[in-house]
Amino acid sequence: MALPTHPEHRPDDRPGERLAALASLLADETRAAFCLALLDGRAWTAGELARYARVAPSTASEHLGKLVAGGLLTEERQGRHRYVRLADPRAAHLVEDLAAHTAPPRASPYTLRAASASAAMARGRTCYDHLAGRLGLAVTDAMTVRGLLRQDTGFALTDLGVEWFGEQGIGLDRTGRRPLVRPCLDWTERRPHLAGAAGAALCRHVLDTGWCVRIGSGRAVKVTPRGERALYEGLGIEPRILR
Amino acid sequence: MALPTHPEHRPDDRPGERLAALASLLADETRAAFCLALLDGRAWTAGELARYARVAPSTASEHLGKLVAGGLLTEERQGRHRYVRLADPRAAHLVEDLAAHTAPPRASPYTLRAASASAAMARGRTCYDHLAGRLGLAVTDAMTVRGLLRQDTGFALTDLGVEWFGEQGIGLDRTGRRPLVRPCLDWTERRPHLAGAAGAALCRHVLDTGWCVRIGSGRAVKVTPRGERALYEGLGIEPRILR
DNA sequence: ACGACTCTTCGGCCGGCGCCGAACCGTCCC
DNA sequence: GGGACGGTTCGGCGCCGGCCGAAGAGTCGT
Secondary structure (H helix, E strand, C coil), X not given: CCCCCCCCCCHHHCCCHHHHHHHHHHCXXXXXXXXXXXXXCCCEEHHHHHHHHCCCHHHHHHXXXXXXXXXXXXXXXXXXXXXXXXXXXXXXXXXXXXXXXXXXXXXXXXXXXXXXXXXXXXXXXXXXXXXXXXXXXXXXXXXXXXXXXXXXXXXXXXXXXXXXXXXXXXXXXXXXXXXXXEEEECCCCCCEEEEHHHHHHHHHHHHHCCCEEECCCCCEEEECHHHHHHXXXXXXXXXXXXX | CCCCCCCCCCCCCCCCHHHHHHHHHHCCHHHHHHHHHHCCCCCEEHHHHHHHHCCCHHHHHHHHHHHHHCCCEEEEEECCEEEEEECCHHHXXXXXXXXXXXXXXXXXXXXXXXXXXXXXXXXXXXXXXXXXXXXXXXXXXXXXXXXXXECCCEEEECHHHHHHHHHCXXXXXXXXXXXXXXXXXXXXXXXXXXXXXXXXXXXXXXXXXXXXXXXXXXXEEEECXXXXXXXXXXXXXXXXXXX
């Protein structure tokens, strides 16, 4: 027996349907705040997000339901906690891209605490799974002037760059469907920095080797003394840029 | 006298505000349909868009007001017409990207007319200002295998590729802030094709030299016999791929 | 000057959705 | 077992926003 399809229903007669549905997920201020918070790549609990966005737990729960159903987030239940994170690099990319389109960075922060926190964020932070902030830019720029990355005719590693990753002992996974290299336009600095599988591998490497450490539990990262030496020797990055 | 700023208003206390505002523009089915239609890069009148999306002229007018105010569209008044187009390549890129995230391409078209129209679209079309469809992919792939473009470690023209543009007499404008080359992930074919300033220059070139012509007034383009020869001789593209 | 045409403004309607609090369920810890 | 805690479900409230039709303003052609 055939499904009772309405005769007037034409499949492509509503060109904007899917696009609107996707955009709707981010069209709410609370959900947008959730996604921006999750750009740090970590898993947050529902309660953390609720407090962060200053809404009732019940409200947050409903929003998370929509974001998960929409495929933007994945959840992981552990005991009485509901951990939630961006579903995959594609979802992170989407949020990044949209955020990058939201015009000017905001004015100077009000409190001292906020000022020092945002200064740390400006120095170095992670953006989902790669390095961003001045640190991310410094690495990207250093790789560019050293001929490891070319930005003048697109955005791609050179042969030299691929070699360099090998020398550093950073494995490049070229199997997945994820692009090896892509630019990520950060919304404070207005210039692209290295993202994609290579960017993620590099970020993992600098954290694993102790070149950088996370500050507290947030997105901000700090370069260690050892990391300063390594970045200077390996890429010619002046330590003072990172301070 | 100071402005009566509310003391509790903290500027970065609403992280998702801007993102949500931007997403809201596309979160309506009618507005989304408008933007998708405008991806052809042409200027549409308000009435055309209203008929296309099947809403009253008054409704369309209101939507256009929002899209223009949000910076996604620009308008140009001519007599009693209001011509509207995507504001810039960045806006087009945004819509493309979001559209690319909306999952699977839809099922086979119902009517014969729609089938032949979408077949023409699949063969070749423009996506804002560059080539897409099988034609766009064929060009991108041919450039890749000939070493003009590298996609394995990112997405960038090679030196050979820059040279090739020069040989073809296609000027590459590297002054603007627009990236020279970027990938555009099309939402029917799931692979990237050449976009950015170079993609636009190439598209302009094939239309100017008569290698391709637009079919009717839409986005679909057709390769001329002369174009077939040129594409075969210049890039080794088999004519049958384009049929 | 007149009518045809395009677009805009306004009022009003309606549905959807974001929000909360209360009640409830399950987990963890004493 | 009892209490604290995290999350969810449900009902209800209020508002925002998309839709239309009617009326009006500006433009073009005859």
